Amino acid sequence: MTTLTADRQLRVLHVVRQFHPNCGGLEDFVANLARTQIEAGIDARVLTLDRQFTRPDVTLPERDALGPIPIRRIPFRGSKRYPLAPGFLAALGDADLVHVHAIDFFFDALAATRLMHGKPLVATTHGGFFHTGAHSTLKKLWFSGPTRLSALAYRAIVACSEQDEATFATIAGEKVVLIENGVDIGKLAGRARPTKSKRLVSIGRLAANKRPDHLLAAFARLVAADREWHLAIVGAESDWSAEQLRAEIERHGLGTHVDLHIGLDDAGLARVVAGSSLFVSASEYEGFGIALIEAASAGLGIVVNGNTAFRELAARHEGIRLTDFANPDAAAAAIRAAYDALPEMRCVPDWVGAYAWPAVAARYGEVYRRALGLEANRAQFQQPVSASVKYRSELPEAVKMQGK
Template structure:
């Protein structure tokens, strides 16, 4: 699937009498990423609970800004409305969002950006109850840290007052937002599409790693490539598959890094593969690795566990929180290539010793994050704000 193709498209209408939840998010399908997957899965589950759902998003992908997408579309039963925008991808300006809120029962804003601030400022114009899910806010990198801190303590603090609830998608997000909105901040951790890659990892242990995610600077693919140099020096059989969509880094950036480290035969780059292709890649791997220095929750690690991949993760805050719950996860310092290589080789040996029992434990752990469970928490939140629902379909 290319970057501009959608998944399943259906014209099945939603029940017009049902309450309407309007999700507002800067990027959505056909773009692929953690944020997009969360909104799509929550929207699908919300429809099953008898609500109507509309997603308002931008009319182009950040990676192909000049290629305009359809202004309106129905994807998996979700009404998608796309609006024009200007400015930076970090803070896209899109005031047309106010044109599509009139029939909303509730506005659900995803991430902390222009939409979060503008809809808060314009709450007296649209008059709709609102909640927001944080998705890591804007702290994915340390870049401009001082400015971000001031922004958070001023504009974000002021905007947060307009929301009935601020939903942290991780404990770390909850702790952060309790500093500015202690009475309205709660936590509902992200769900995982455990069926997407279910039990898809190699049945036979292999010295093959896979990493999945947007090609952003904070994912520290440079560190992961350094680890591959260390692993290759120990055993030439080690191989890494890098799976994701272009972002801060593009194909040329990564190909150049791979070439410079003499890893052409040891690393394969996969740009925007669809789920079937990604599952095929996973079927040849045994270990999931991530050198990311920041994650809002660690969704992709849980998706990897649902496939039966054993995770070796950089010890950032979100991954540390996950590892504290699941001793299946190995934490490592990916700024030290040799130490991270040691951790990966230890994980490989663990696969040898524990075999099928370890694989089953990974699958069982991932099931606790099923969207069926997580969506119920959001539905309970909607109802607590007196947003009713039609009879379940």
């Protein structure tokens, strides 16, 4: 049993394959959770790989920081799908608890060596490895075999969506806890264009499961009927490179109607959102849907592909319009209908406040306490109320809307 005294911080090591300066939903999640924990008095650190998958020829510094978050990077070899990083054991240091993000080499390796390192383990699923249908038979076999075996070493497995909860409960049973992702709802709060316009924004990694080809096919239908439409695509290179996406844009003859923004920081993203009225996503798979909630916090209208995660959000919250982006005509019609239904002034739904980080981090704190069998200083797990929780009170009345 671990006992934390008043003068000793809980030490948590977050282990994630990609982190700063890489940009994406997983990286944002880890950064926001660690930052919120540090604000609450927890010693939170990050262990990650020393090269970005999109720039494998550039080795990043072993020691770094993202604001208050210390970062340590270790070398790896092999495929980005399952990178091998044998130096992980020596990098665990004096952590009281290791929190693994996603189901990959780190998840398996830390489980296999648990008797050597002796650290209590917690994991967050982040969609597992089912983001695409590729190699589905092999994935199912791996999940029911090695992943099930590795899960035995974890004291808790946090599912970040209802679909993850149902999936991982089949191999980990009562160890699975549902904590939906936190979202930095203050980042884009109320930033959408004040009055409606035919300007769309899509936010997310240029990954195969995001289906940028489907998005562009639907958008081409819109432009064919009305040349006023404009689309901004914001993301980081992944399965699709910027060059490949630009070629696809030109193939559809959309060069003057689509702007591509790669690797924008938060301020740059806010500037793009400030010129937009609708958020669109053709994604076939999402672990949760962080970008959708950020878009809602900005006051954007929402039109997204009906994947499982988006359907779950739409079932609980109003203002989310689902369509089938595999059918470009249907998707274009849904976007037009969403535009027609937009109020003249932007609206921010009340429900976005439920995803603020302090409340989510507090739930993780309870998971940690149980995983450690704690007699702990509870104050370290109590989160302060941040500006992101209070942001709605600072918005003009015109942009507020009573939501579900």
